[in-house]
Amino acid sequence: MFIKSLNSIPIEKVNAGKDTFRQILIGSDEAPNFAMRRFIIEPGGEIPNHTNTVEHEQLVLNGRAKVGIGDETFEVRKNDVVFIPANVPHWYKTEGDDAFEFLCMVPNQEDIIEILEYKKRKRP
Amino acid sequence: MFIKSLNSIPIEKVNAGKDTFRQILIGSDEAPNFAMRRFIIEPGGEIPNHTNTVEHEQLVLNGRAKVGIGDETFEVRKNDVVFIPANVPHWYKTEGDDAFEFLCMVPNQEDIIEILEYKKRKRP
Numbered sequence: 001m002f003i004k005s006l007n008s009i010p011i012e013k014v015n016a017g018k019d020t021f022r023q024i025l026i027g028s029d030e031a032p033n034f035a036m037r038r039f040i041i042e043p044g045g046e047i048p049n050h051t052n053t054v055e056h057e058q059l060v061l062n063g064r065a066k067v068g069i070g071d072e073t074f075e076v077r078k079n080d081v082v083f084i085p086a087n088v089p090h091w092y093k094t095e096g097d098d099a100f101e102f103l104c105m106v107p108n109q110e111d112i113i114e115i116l117e118y119k120k121r122k123r124p
Numbered sequence: 125m126f127i128k129s130l131n132s133i134p135i136e137k138v139n140a141g142k143d144t145f146r147q148i149l150i151g152s153d154e155a156p157n158f159a160m161r162r163f164i165i166e167p168g169g170e171i172p173n174h175t176n177t178v179e180h181e182q183l184v185l186n187g188r189a190k191v192g193i194g195d196e197t198f199e200v201r202k203n204d205v206v207f208i209p210a211n212v213p214h215w216y217k218t219e220g221d222d223a224f225e226f227l228c229m230v231p232n233q234e235d236i237i238e239i240l241e242y243k244k245r246k247r248p
Contacts, residue, residue, distance in 0.1 A: 001194065001207055
């Protein structure tokens with residue numbers, strides 16, 4: 001077993017995103033079935049459209065964002081629960097003056113990430 | 125995919141606990157690998173010592189509690205991350221005047237729950 005304070009966990013930059021950071025709360029090496037991460041997107045930041053080969057179970061902890069999932073766009077905010085199935089394109093763009101923070105759980109399976117931003121920008 | 129507001133999700137009483145409630149944020153029937161639940165223990169409430177046959181990955185969302193895990197007792201509060209392996213006895217007792225709220229993820233596997241409170245009370 002273990003207990004950690006969120007504030008004691010290192011924060012790393014997510015290079016695929018703009019002004020995006022990540023903490024590994026429970027790593028795939030620390031638990032048998034799934035990992036718990038926190039993402040922080042500073043105001044004005046974004047994560048470009050991409051796919052993962054694993055699903056995401058998310059809870060918004062702070063702030064607001066536009067989230068694209070498949071061909072739809074949603075406004076999400078603190079206390080929204082978001083489920084993104086494996087291989088479904090998704091992106092995030094903050095709204096307002098607060099950091100957008102969310103918990104994101106993924107199974108302990110290989111995750112191949114494909115950035116689709118270039119394709120998205122080519123759309124009319 | 126789906127998006128839900130926390131406030132729209134039914135709250136059910138947890139009969140094994142005192143003043144304890146639960147919301148199923150993402151059920152085992154809604155996602156392939158693991159479920160996301162929120163537990164709320166009102167001030168003065170508790171969950172007795174018990175074991176589960178699945179592990180718990182938890183994040184404290186609000187309040188404070190004493191948590192017993194195995195033979196140790198911890199004080200946890202908002203933003204603490206807690207990992208409880210399968211089959212390790214654990215219990216919760218709120219501290220202070222706020223509800224103790226935590227997110228608790230479990231794998232989509234059979235969970236057999238054994239209440240150990242009677243044994244605990246027999247200890248000197």
